[in-house]
Amino acid sequence: MAKYSLMPDQQKLVEEHLYLVEIAVKQYIHAFGRTPGIEWDDLYQTGCLALCNAAHCYNPEFPFPPYAVKAIRNALHDYCWSTVQYHKLLCPLDDTPEPQDTVAVEPFTVIQGTQIAEILQQRQRDSKGVVQKGIYSLMKKSEGYNSVDISKDFGVSPNSVRAWMSLAAKYLREDTELNQLLA
Incomplete structure (x- = not known):
């Protein structure tokens, strides 16, 4: 007022x-x-x-x-x-309900090998914009963070973070070296 x-x-x-x-x-x-x-x-x-x-x-x-x-x-x-x-x-x-992330991140849910982690970090450094933020978000998600927690780091909405993760997942699915490691 x-x-x-x-x-x-x-x-x-x-x-x-x-x-x-x-x-x-x-x-x-x-x-x-x-x-x-x-x-x-x-x-x-x-x-x-x-x-x-x-x-x-x-x-x-x-x-x-x-x-x-x-x-x-x-x-x-x-x-x-x-x-x-x-x-x-x-x-x-x-009592906090866990928000449902609807992003398809099948192979990237848990980063198990250090080689995979290194490749993801390299891809993050090589990429720009929302894909870079999305890869970072995917790595944080694999550590147990949800999109609400990650969104607070960036000061954006959880929906933005989920969109970034979706774009990053699409980008990473096309990465042949990463796919060979996960196969």
Whole structure:
């Protein structure tokens, strides 16, 4: 939300319609208390900020209460969604589900021989761009890392890492020396 100061008529509008925040929270949000991070006080504060924003942006040609309720509801939904997403990231490691990597990496799942590891490292040095990142990701995957962990190293989405691994796997499947070692 932007920082701004309300004019006296806007402040009065907020004061007169403060009851809309409680109504919106009760009517539209049913998760507080049951979902981590979603508490009544936070919801109420978010609703109040949305009401202030609605008063600041309000066009007097239209009725205020319907506009304010929609603004409050949207802000509450955004807050709940972002809170749930944040708490998904903070779940205990024991409860963290392993994301399913759909990349076909059949022969490269485990690097067993040092000769294979050396060839992969050489191919990584010889390649550029996403193929190079993909080979690195495949090697990390063979060490037990998943695409979520690897994506944090690069600061990209796990889907990007999986796409890199797919391109690298395609590139490596065409490598005759590596295929001879794996045969």
